[in-house]
Amino acid sequence: MPRTTESAQHPADTDTAGLRSRVRDLLAAHDPATTPRDTFLRARFDAGLAWVHFPEGLGGLGAPRALQSVVDAELEAAGAPDNDPRRIGIGLGMAAPTILKYGTEEQKQRFLRPLWTGEEVWCQLFSEPGAGSDLAALATRAVRDGDSEDAGWTVDGQKVWTSQAHLARWAILIARTDPDAPKHRGISYFVCDMTDPGVEVRPLRQITGEAEFNEVFLTGVRIPDSHRLGAVGEGWKVAQTTLNNERVAIGGGRIPREGGMIGKAAATWRERPELRTHDLHQRLLGLWVEAEAARLAAVRLGQQLTAGHPGPEGAGIKLAFARLAQEISGLEVELLADEGLTYQDWTMTRPQHVNFTGRDAGYRYLRAKGNSIEGGTSEVLLNIVAERVLGLPAEPRTDKDVPWKELAR
Amino acid sequence: MTERTAEPENPEQAGPDLLYSEAEEDLRAAVRSLLAARCDPADLVLRTESAEPYDPALWKSLGADMGAAGLLVPEELGGQGASAREAAVVLEELGRAVAPAPYLTSAVIAAEALLGSGAAADGETGRLLAGLAAGRNTAALALPWSTAPGAPLATTVRAAADGALTGRVTGVADAAHADVLLVPAAGPDGPGLYAVDREAAGVTVTPRVPLDLTRPLADAALDGAPARLVAGPDEAEAAVRRALLAGAGLLASEQLGIAEWCLAETVRYLRERHQFNRPVGSFQALKHRLARIWLELVSARAAARAAADALATGSQDGPVAVAVAQAYCSPVAVHAAEECVQLHGGIGMTWEHPAHLYLKRAKADATALGTAGRHREALAGLVDLPAPAG
Numbered sequence: 086m087p088r089t090t091e092s093a094q095h096p097a098d099t100d101t102a103g104l105r106s107r108v109r110d111l112l113a114a115h116d117p118a119t120t121p122r123d124t125f126l127r128a129r130f131d132a133g134l135a136w137v138h139f140p141e142g143l144g145g146l147g148a149p150r151a152l153q154s155v156v157d158a159e160l161e162a163a164g165a166p167d168n169d170p171r172r173i174g175i176g177l178g179m180a181a182p183t184i185l186k187y188g189t190e191e192q193k194q195r196f197l198r199p200l201w202t203g204e205e206v207w208c209q210l211f212s213e214p215g216a217g218s219d220l221a222a223l224a225t226r227a228v229r230d231g232d233s234e235d236a237g238w239t240v241d242g243q244k245v246w247t248s249q250a251h252l253a254r255w256a257i258l259i260a261r262t263d264p265d266a267p268k269h270r271g272i273s274y275f276v277c278d279m280t281d282p283g284v285e286v287r288p289l290r291q292i293t294g295e296a297e298f299n300e301v302f303l304t305g306v307r308i309p310d311s312h313r314l315g316a317v318g319e320g321w322k323v324a325q326t327t328l329n330n331e332r333v334a335i336g337g338g339r340i341p342r343e344g345g346m347i348g349k350a351a352a353t354w355r356e357r358p359e360l361r362t363h364d365l366h367q368r369l370l371g372l373w374v375e376a377e378a379a380r381l382a383a384v385r386l387g388q389q390l391t392a393g394h395p396g397p398e399g400a401g402i403k404l405a406f407a408r409l410a411q412e413i414s415g416l417e418v419e420l421l422a423d424e425g426l427t428y429q430d431w432t433m434t435r436p437q438h439v440n441f442t443g444r445d446a447g448y449r450y451l452r453a454k455g456n457s458i459e460g461g462t463s464e465v466l467l468n469i470v471a472e473r474v475l476g477l478p479a480e481p482r483t484d485k486d487v488p489w490k491e492l493a494r
Numbered sequence: 495m496t497e498r499t500a501e502p503e504n505p506e507q508a509g510p511d512l513l514y515s516e517a518e519e520d521l522r523a524a525v526r527s528l529l530a531a532r533c534d535p536a537d538l539v540l541r542t543e544s545a546e547p548y549d550p551a552l553w554k555s556l557g558a559d560m561g562a563a564g565l566l567v568p569e570e571l572g573g574q575g576a577s578a579r580e581a582a583v584v585l586e587e588l589g590r591a592v593a594p595a596p597y598l599t600s601a602v603i604a605a606e607a608l609l610g611s612g613a614a615a616d617g618e619t620g621r622l623l624a625g626l627a628a629g630r631n632t633a634a635l636a637l638p639w640s641t642a643p644g645a646p647l648a649t650t651v652r653a654a655a656d657g658a659l660t661g662r663v664t665g666v667a668d669a670a671h672a673d674v675l676l677v678p679a680a681g682p683d684g685p686g687l688y689a690v691d692r693e694a695a696g697v698t699v700t701p702r703v704p705l706d707l708t709r710p711l712a713d714a715a716l717d718g719a720p721a722r723l724v725a726g727p728d729e730a731e732a733a734v735r736r737a738l739l740a741g742a743g744l745l746a747s748e749q750l751g752i753a754e755w756c757l758a759e760t761v762r763y764l765r766e767r768h769q770f771n772r773p774v775g776s777f778q779a780l781k782h783r784l785a786r787i788w789l790e791l792v793s794a795r796a797a798a799r800a801a802a803d804a805l806a807t808g809s810q811d812g813p814v815a816v817a818v819a820q821a822y823c824s825p826v827a828v829h830a831a832e833e834c835v836q837l838h839g840g841i842g843m844t845w846e847h848p849a850h851l852y853l854k855r856a857k858a859d860a861t862a863l864g865t866a867g868r869h870r871e872a873l874a875g876l877v878d879l880p881a882p883a884g
């Protein structure tokens with residue numbers, strides 16, 4: 086009685102054995118010890134071993150997504166360089182699936198390879214000062230330069246909380262193209278060149294002291310029409326792909342037992358018997374159980390995806406991880422007693438990476454506060470679960486069918 | 495039953511299988527339709543106060559005709575040769591229906607105790623086990639229902655050299671209706687596990703008034719009751735621990751089923767119930783409460799599946815997986831049942847509405863086979879998170 090069903094049929098040479106042999110060929114042609122990093126990563130992309138579930142010619146082989154781990158493990162064992170996924174999470178997790186789904190052939194060919202190798206970092210220009218949870222209320226305008234079919238666009242507006250903007254070569258951008266339409270219908274989706282002279286990136290310092298995110302001012306930014314993703318006015322629909330993948334990216338992933346924040350607190354507990362108290366012990370055990378159950382839920386979601394039956398559990402897992410990261414890091418600050426009263430460094434820096442479990446307990450505690458805000462706040466995700474998963478009725482709304490320009494701001 | 499399609503070294507597939515197979519889904523559908531037809535919640539409310547809390551015809555259909563009673567027992571010993579994974583699916587459905595059936599006590603715990611006692615097809619123990627597996631008889635392990643898998647087994651019963659048992663055990667689940675009691679007792683050579691007929695001379699089983707109306711409790715008094723040794727000093731303790739571990743691990747699936755019913759029923763009610771000219775379920779304060787229960791269910795399902803899979807595969811990780819499942823699922827079922835009562839308003843407080851049956855079962859299950867706190871304490875040892883010294 087097979088318990089694991091593979092949804093997609095795949096040719097024999099993209100099964101586990103086939104992938105291993107492709108990895109061997111790649112390693113034979115490009116010895117990781119002597120090949121420059123970028124060269125190796127480009128060759129890996131061209132061999133279809135970047136993301137095996139992507140189509141051939143775009144870094145993949147059309148193989149089951151689950152088999153990626155086979156490739157990753159083999160390459161890691163061979164000492165091959167990786168693409169530093171923590172530096173390019175927005176590109177990998179959000180831009181790439183959206184480009185794959187809505188991009189033209191030309192866009193896919195242009196953007197996906199340097200996105201995956203990390204030669205080009207991406208950021209997400211969605212949130213605005215007046216449009217966060219209610220993203221569809223956004224006010225950044227994109228105006229067509231003339232009436233011709235392929236006329237380009239000029240963009241003016243302000244974005245905020247833009248992670249990695251200081252490193253980014255490209256951005257995924259949503260802007261209003263029709264202020265007369267109701268808010269969800271007048272939006273279009275673009276790829277924005279972050280080197281355009283009209284793009285100004287200013288650091289925004291966070292409660293951790295560092296500036297992971299930025300505010301981005303867009304003044305007369307020019308975007309060719311060939312950098313539009315999806316149809317004019319369909320940007321909200323395209324953005325759903327990005328946002329759904331964002332929640333998968335933040336919530337999903339396979340982690341070993343004690344792999345996340347709980348591992349940090351457990352290690353401190355084991356190494357520092359003098360800090361132990363009965364109250365902390367009870368709370369630690371409770372959080373350990375919850376973290377393990379949430380981890381198993383993530384593993385189960387992965388198994389569902391592999392079997393071709395994705396469930397709505399992703400939103401739930403993101404919610405659980407956010408709360409647990411906050412509680413566990415908070416517990417660790419208390420556990421550390423006097424040491425928990427100190428902080429490594431408040432110096433303002435602009436980090437290369439998003440770092441949830443690094444630095445000291447105080448940093449982890451503060452950074453975790455963002456987990457229930459970024460990628461959709463926990464309150465909004467609970468609304469989504471209640472309405473889309475449980476089918477509970479929506480609250481009465483006043484903003485749906487009114488032209489955007491008539492809404493209160 | 496553990497055939498897997500992927501290669502073990504594939505890290506994506508390693509670890510527990512947390513999904514349901516097609517065969518498991520078929521089994522679920524069969525049990526669910528039987529319970530839908532024969533175990534209506536409204537009838538249950540009436541039945542709980544009758545002299546016969548169990549429905550013998552339902553047990554025959556489920557345990558004997560459908561073969562559910564023998565899922566854990568190998569075919570050569572008269573069972574179905576399935577595993578804890580399938581038994582867990584049956585328990586999810588029994589929990590969803592708060593069905594009064596001696597499944598967990600007899601088909602899981604007693605059967606596992608006998609399996610751990612080296613039951614052989616041609617022996618007395620094997621015959622007893624075959625009777626349980628066929629759903630002909632039921633047995634109950636004579637320990638207080640609150641006993642955790644790792645608790646010290648302080649026996650309150652002594653066995654004489656001829657096997658006669660004397661002593662008293664309180665709060666045994668399903669004892670009043672079991673054909674056989676499996677009694678851990680201190681024998682002349684050390685601890686043993688003994689089988690005694692409930693009807694035998696010297697056995698007095700006195701029903702208690704249970705908090706959970708759907709799982710009767712009784713005290714068993716033994717006064718020189720004739721019994722047969724099932725497992726001697728070498729095996730008895732391990733057999734009892736194995737039985738309690740399986741029981742605790744699979745209780746998590748029952749708790750999952752309870753919580754699922756409570757959530758589904760509350761969602762259904764709040765979509766219909768109108769106050770303030772709108773469905774009550776459109777108020778965000780309530781939506782978030784229900785969404786939180788759904789979140790808990792997502793993790794509870796994963797934890798319960800992990801425990802069932804670990805028991806099915808005999809994984810080394812079994813004790814951890816079971817402790818996690820119990821520590822996590824017990825409060826989830828109670829939370830879901832408490833919210834179910836509260837969010838039904840006045841009707842939730844009535845004897846007539848079945849919500850209270852779920853609340854009582856959930857609350858009793860939270861103590862059964864070790865509280866969440868006991869299981870967390872067990873984890874302190876199992877995963878090396880020791881308590882403070884002194």
Ligand SMILES: Cc1cc2nc3c(=O)[nH]c(=O)nc-3n(C[C@H](O)[C@H](O)[C@H](O)COP(=O)(O)OP(=O)(O)OC[C@H]3O[C@@H](n4cnc5c(N)ncnc54)[C@H](O)[C@@H]3O)c2cc1C
Pocket residue numbers: 208209210211212214216217218219245246247248249298455458459460461462463464465468
């Ligand atoms: C660390 C970090 C990194 C980020 N990176 C990016 C990025 O790279 N790109 C990007 O575009 N954005 C980014 N964001 C922005 C993020 O997506 C928004 O902050 C988030 O969507 C919330 O919007 P807001 O800040 O305007 O809060 P608001 O929407 O104003 O919310 C304020 C409060 O009201 C609650 N609330 C709002 N609506 C409802 C409702 N309907 N029901 C109940 N409660 C509600 C919220 O939950 C919140 O508690 C980042 C944020 C953080 C913290």
